[in-house]
Amino acid sequence: CYKIAQISKDDNSQLAVCRVLLAELEAHKDAWPFLTPVNHKVILGYRKVIKRPMDFSTIRRKLNNNLYFSLETFMGDVNLVFDNCEKFNEDDSEIGRAGHNMRKFFDELLQLKK
Numbered sequence: 875c876y877k878i879a880q881i882s883k884d885d886n887s888q889l890a891v892c893r894v895l896l897a898e899l900e901a902h903k904d905a906w907p908f909l910t911p912v913n914h915k916v917i918l919g920y921r922k923v924i925k926r927p928m929d930f931s932t933i934r935r936k937l938n939n940n941l942y943f944s945l946e947t948f949m950g951d952v953n954l955v956f957d958n959c960e961k962f963n964e965d966d967s968e969i970g971r972a973g974h975n976m977r978k979f980f981d982e983l984l985q986l987k988k
């Protein structure tokens with residue numbers, strides 16, 4: 875029993891770290907392009923170009939529904955947000971720069987939490 879309890883405790887502490895990380899990402903001044911899903915009915919070409927859309931509100935819903943099993947699976951979705959941004963936006967654009975800023979901020983947060 876102890877071993878099972880031990881594994882679930884580690885998962886819970888990892889998920890607690892994910893909640894803190896997501897709150898810090900959502901509060902960042904450059905988070906606005908990433909807070910909600912891109913409306914692919916309005917943004918022509920988005921659905922064709924971006925195969926796996928992701929945004930912070932979707933990550934929040936997956937976190938609340940226990941759909942992340944580790945910090946690594948959570949990190950995969952956060953990095954997907956920034957990879958999609960790089961694919962669809964010029965580096966020298968407002969949203970492109972926001973994506974690069976947010977990815978740097980996330981990498982720095984992870985260094986602090988490790």
Ligand SMILES: Oc1ccc2c(c1)N[C@H](O)CC2
Pocket residue numbers: 907912917958959962963969
């Ligand atoms: O000019 C625009 C207008 C809309 C969007 C972008 C750029 N980039 C986002 O990645 C997706 C939504």
